[in-house]
Amino acid sequence: MGEPACIAVTGLDTFLGQRLVERLLARPGGPRVLGIDLQRPLRFAGRIDFQRVDLTNPTADGQLARILLDQGVEVFVHLAFRRSPTPDLEYDHELETIGSLHVLNACAAAKLRRLVVSSSTMLYGARPDNPNFLCETHRLAGHPDAHCVQNRIEVENLLARWTPRHPDTEVTVLRRCWVMGPTYTDHVVRYFERPVVPTMMGYDPLLQFVHEEDMLDVFEQAARASHPGVFNVVGRGVLPLSMLLALAGKRRLPLPAPLLYRLSNYPSQGQTGDPPAGFYDYLRYLWVADGEQTWAEFGEPIYSTKEAWISLVAARRLERYR
Amino acid sequence: MNEAGEPRGDEMVSDTALGTECDLAHGEDESLDALRLALEDLRSEIRAQLPESRRASSGANDVDWLGLFEELRQRLATLGMKERFAAVDEFGMDVQALARSRSILDFLLDRYWRVEVVGVSQLPRPGPCLMVANRSGLLPYDGLMLSHIVERFGPYAERPRFMVADWFITLPFAQPYLARLGGVRACRENADRLLRKGVSVVAFPEGVKGAAKTFRERYQLKRFGRGGVVRAAIENGVPLVPVGIVGAEEAHPVLFKSHLPARMLGLPFIPVTPTFPLLGPLGLLPLPTKWIVSIGEPICLEPPGDDAHEELLISRLTEDLRLRIQSLVDEGLDRRPSVWS
Numbered sequence: 015m016g017e018p019a020c021i022a023v024t025g026l027d028t029f030l031g032q033r034l035v036e037r038l039l040a041r042p043g044g045p046r047v048l049g050i051d052l053q054r055p056l057r058f059a060g061r062i063d064f065q066r067v068d069l070t071n072p073t074a075d076g077q078l079a080r081i082l083l084d085q086g087v088e089v090f091v092h093l094a095f096r097r098s099p100t101p102d103l104e105y106d107h108e109l110e111t112i113g114s115l116h117v118l119n120a121c122a123a124a125k126l127r128r129l130v131v132s133s134s135t136m137l138y139g140a141r142p143d144n145p146n147f148l149c150e151t152h153r154l155a156g157h158p159d160a161h162c163v164q165n166r167i168e169v170e171n172l173l174a175r176w177t178p179r180h181p182d183t184e185v186t187v188l189r190r191c192w193v194m195g196p197t198y199t200d201h202v203v204r205y206f207e208r209p210v211v212p213t214m215m216g217y218d219p220l221l222q223f224v225h226e227e228d229m230l231d232v233f234e235q236a237a238r239a240s241h242p243g244v245f246n247v248v249g250r251g252v253l254p255l256s257m258l259l260a261l262a263g264k265r266r267l268p269l270p271a272p273l274l275y276r277l278s279n280y281p282s283q284g285q286t287g288d289p290p291a292g293f294y295d296y297l298r299y300l301w302v303a304d305g306e307q308t309w310a311e312f313g314e315p316i317y318s319t320k321e322a323w324i325s326l327v328a329a330r331r332l333e334r335y336r
Numbered sequence: 337m338n339e340a341g342e343p344r345g346d347e348m349v350s351d352t353a354l355g356t357e358c359d360l361a362h363g364e365d366e367s368l369d370a371l372r373l374a375l376e377d378l379r380s381e382i383r384a385q386l387p388e389s390r391r392a393s394s395g396a397n398d399v400d401w402l403g404l405f406e407e408l409r410q411r412l413a414t415l416g417m418k419e420r421f422a423a424v425d426e427f428g429m430d431v432q433a434l435a436r437s438r439s440i441l442d443f444l445l446d447r448y449w450r451v452e453v454v455g456v457s458q459l460p461r462p463g464p465c466l467m468v469a470n471r472s473g474l475l476p477y478d479g480l481m482l483s484h485i486v487e488r489f490g491p492y493a494e495r496p497r498f499m500v501a502d503w504f505i506t507l508p509f510a511q512p513y514l515a516r517l518g519g520v521r522a523c524r525e526n527a528d529r530l531l532r533k534g535v536s537v538v539a540f541p542e543g544v545k546g547a548a549k550t551f552r553e554r555y556q557l558k559r560f561g562r563g564g565v566v567r568a569a570i571e572n573g574v575p576l577v578p579v580g581i582v583g584a585e586e587a588h589p590v591l592f593k594s595h596l597p598a599r600m601l602g603l604p605f606i607p608v609t610p611t612f613p614l615l616g617p618l619g620l621l622p623l624p625t626k627w628i629v630s631i632g633e634p635i636c637l638e639p640p641g642d643d644a645h646e647e648l649l650i651s652r653l654t655e656d657l658r659l660r661i662q663s664l665v666d667e668g669l670d671r672r673p674s675v676w677s
Contacts, residue, residue: 142506145525146427216508220428220515254430254512257422271508299506300521320422328413 018088018127021237022048022081024069024117025093026055029198030132030233033226034091035062037234045238048085050078051094069094069113070105078120088127091237092117095132098201099162110165111172118176126183130236133189135246136160137167140219140301147304150189150244159292184242188232191248191303194322195226196329201293207330211259212277214298215268220252222302225317225325232312241311246303251319255297261320262327271298427497427530428515434495437517441484444477448624449583453485454668455631460575461491464536465634466527467577468565470557470661471546472585475510476500476519477622482538482579483518485629496536499527501544524564531572538579541565541654548605551589555582555665560658563650566637570650575634578657580664583627586675588612625675628668632660 021038025031026049038047039061047062049055054064065081067074082090094117095110114131121129138148139155154170156163170187177185192202205211224247232247259266269277274294309315317325424430445451459465469482479498487495499522500514507514520526522539530537540546541560549558569576593605612619637653640646 143502143523144521145523146520147525147529149525216511218512218515220424252424252426252428253422254424254428254515256512257424261417261420261422263416324414324417327417328410331413332409 017238018045020046020048020085020087021089021091022050022085022087023091023093024050025095026051026058027053028093028095028097029226030230031093032057033230034093034233034237037230038237045089048081048087050081069116070108074113075116075119075123078116079123082120082124082126087124089130089237090117090121090126090128091130091233093132095166096162098204099160103161106162107165110162111168114169115172118172121183122176122180128184128186128237128240130186130188130233131169131173132233133166133170133187134163135189135191135248135301135303136163136296137170137189138301138303139163140296140299142299144300146220146300147302148246149304150246150307157292157295163292184240186236186241187244188236188247189244189303190224190229191246192221192223193226193229194223194326196325198226198326203326205293206258206326208264210265210267212267212269212274213255213259214274214294215270217271217298218254218256219297219300220254220302221258221297221319222248222252223319223322224249224315225322228315228317228322231315232308235312243307243311245308245311246305247308248303248305249315249317249319249322250305250309252302253319253323258323261323424516427518427520427526429495429497429518430516433516434518441480445481445484445488449481449587449627451481451485451583451627451629452671453489453629453631456485456489458631458633459486459490459492459577460634460636463574464492464531464534465575465577466531466565466569466572467496467536467538467579467631468657468661469538469540469579469581470555470585470665471501471540471542472549472554472581472588475588475620475622476504476514477587478581478584479519479538479540480517481584481627482581482629486536486538492536494535496538497530498538499540501540501547503544504547524568527564527568528572531568531574539565539568548593548607549585549590550593551586551591554585554589555669557658557662557665560654563654566650566653566657569635570637570639573639575636576657577634578632578660578664580630580632580661580666580668581627582629582665582668582672583625583675586625587622589623626672626677628672630664630668632664635660 023031023035026035031051032055035047035049035058038044039058047058049058049062049064050067051064052066052068054066055062058064063085065085067078067081069078071077081087092114094113096106100106135148137154137156138144138152139157141155154167156167158164173185173187177183193200194203194206228249229247232245235241256266271294278294305315421432467482467486469478472478476498479500483496483498486492490496495518497518497520500519501522505511505514505519505521520530520537522543527537527539541564542558543561545558549556565576588607589609590607591610592608594608595605598606606613609619611621635657640649
C-alpha cells in the first residue's frame with residue numbers, strides 16, 4: 015500500500031489542522047486533501063477541496079459518509095477538537111463527543127482505509143497513584159472537573175468499541191502531551207507565558223513537553239503511512255516545574271492548594287479565566303507518559319522537553335524585541 | 337522498527353528544500369554541512385587560481401552576515417538558558433542536588449547515626465538487585481540512608497533508588513525533595529522499569545503498615561504486601577537481597593496514632609511521638625540513635641516451572657524472605673549494647 019490518494023482532514027482552523035495540511039501539500043505529487051469544516055479556509059484557497067459539514071448537526075454522519083464515498087477518501091484525519099476548553103460546555107460536548115461519533119459512523123459506512131484521531135495524555139489524569147511512566151494501555155482516569163478531558167475520554171471509549179468491529183480500517187490514536195514551540199498557543203502555553211506563574215505550594219511535579227514540529231512529524235507520518243495503534247506523542251526527558259521556571263527566569267508564586275483551586279475556579283466559572291477547574295491537579299501530581307513505543311514506530315523526536323521549553327521561551331523573548 | 341525511522345529524514349529534507357518550514361530543524365544539518373563543504377572546496381579552488389596579490393584579501397568577503405545575525409539573535413534569545421545545567425533523570429533524581437546534600441548525608445551516616453554496615457561485600461555483582469528492608473519511622477530516612485550506603489560502599493555505578501509509599505511521595509513539601517534525592521513511588525511499574533534499566537531498587541514491602549508501627553511493636557516485621565517483591569525479582573531475573581536496619585525504628589518512637597484529626601487533614605494517621613506535635617516541625621527531627629545495617633546473603637530465584645502452584649510458592653517465598661529479614665534485625669539488636677551506642 016503506497017501513499018493514499020485522498021486524505022480528508024477535519025478541524026482545518028486548528029493549529030494542527032493548518033500545519034498538517036501545509037505539510038501534506040508541500041510535497042509535489044502528494045495526496046489530494048479534502049478539508050471538512052464550518053468555514054472555507056482562505057489560506058488554502060485553490061489548493062485543497064472543501065466541503066462544509068457541521069459535525070454537531072444530527073444528520074452530519076450521513077452527509078459525511080456521502081462525501082467520503084463520492085470523493086474516494088482513503089484516509090480520515092480527525093482533528094476537530096477544541097484546543098483550549100471553553101466556557102460553552104454544551105457545545106464542547108456536542109462537537110467533541112457527538113461530532114466524533116458522527117465521524118465514526120461515516121467512516122464505518124465509507125469503509126475507509128485509515129483513521130487518525132488526535133487525543134491527549136491528559137486523559138490518563140494526574141493522580142497520586144500514577145506510576146512514573148504511563149503506558150498506552152493504562153486506564154484513562156481523566157479528571158472529574160475537567161469537562162474537556164471527560165469529553166475526549168468518551169471519544170476514546172467510542173473508538174475502543176469501534177475499532178474491533180471494523181477490522182478493515184486501521185485506527186491510529188495519537189495522544190500528545192503539552193505542546194511547546196515558537197508558534198503554538200493554547201491555555202497551557204498562556205499559563206506558562208506569564209511572568210509570575212502561580213504554582214501549588216509544596217509540590218514540584220515532573221513535566222514533559224513535546225515540540226510542535228515533532229508532533230507534526232508524527233501526525234504527518236500517521237496520515238501518510240500505516241501505523242495502527244495508540245501512541246503517546248511526547249518528548250524525551252522530564253523536568254520539574256521549578257527548574258523550568260528557573261530556566262526561563264520566571265518568578266513562581268506558590269499558593270496553598272485550596273486557595274489555588276478556588277482562585278482558578280472563580281474565573282473559569284465566570285467565563286473570563288483561562289485555566290479551567292482541575293487544571294492545577296496537572297501541576298500537582300505525576301502524569302508523565304511513556305513514549306518508547308512511539309519513538310520506535312515514528313523515529314526519535316528532535317527536541318527534548320528542555321529544548322521544546324527553551325524554543326517557546328526564546329520565541330517569546332524575540333517577539334518582545336521585534 | 338528501523339525502517340519506520342528512515343523515511344523521516346528524507347521527508348524533512350524535502351520539506352525544507354521547498355522552504356515550507358518556519359523553523360530550522362536539526363535534521364537538515366547534515367545536508368547543509370555537505371553543501372557547505374562543497375562550497376568551501378570550490379572557494380579554495382578559485383582562490384588557488386587567483387594571482388598572488390589578491391589571494392590574501394579574498395577571504396574577508398565570505399562572511400555570512402545574515403547567518404551571523406540570526407545566530408546572534410538566537411544566542412540572545414536563549415541567553416542564560418542553554419548554558420544552565422538543568423537536568424534530572426527520568427525519575428526526577430537530581431545529580432546536582434545530591435552532590436550538594438552529600439555532606440549532610442555523610443554527616444547523618446557517620447556522625448549522627450554512626451551507622452555500622454555489615455556485609456556490603458555480599459551484594460551481588462554485576463547488575464542490579466532488589467534490596468528488601470524493614471520499614472520504620474515517619475519519613476523515609478531508612479531508604480535514603482540505605483541507598484547512600486550502597487552508593488558509597490557498594491559495587492554499583494548507579495545510585496539505588498528507594499521506594500516510598502503512596503502518601504509520603506505526594507506529601508506536600510516533602511515530595512520535591514524525595515524525588516530529587518532518589519525516591520520513587522512504590523509500585524510494580526516503577527520497580528520493573530528501574531530494574532530493566534539496570535538500577536538497583538530498595539523496597540519496603542511492609543508499606544504504610546511498617547511506617548505506622550508504634551514503639552511497642554518495634555522490630556516486629558509486619559505482613560509483606562501481596563508478594564509483589566518476589567514477583568518483581570522473578571520476572572526481572574534479579575536477586576533479592578534481604579537487609580535488616582536496626583536503629584531507624586527508635587529514631588521516631590511513635591507512642592500512639594491519632595486518627596480523627598488525621599482524617600480531617602486527609603492523612604492516614606498522625607503519629608504522636610515524644611516530640612511531635614509538641615515541638616511543632618522541630619519534633620520531626622529524628623533522634624540520634626545507633627544504627628546497624630546488615631546486608632544478608634542474596635537470594636537467587638528461579639522462575640517457577642508449572643504455574644499450578646505458583647501462587648503458593650510465591651507466598652511461601654515471601655514469608656521466607658520476611659523471616660530472613662527478621663533474623664537479620666534480631667542479630668543486629670543483639671550486636672548493639674544500647675539504643676544510643
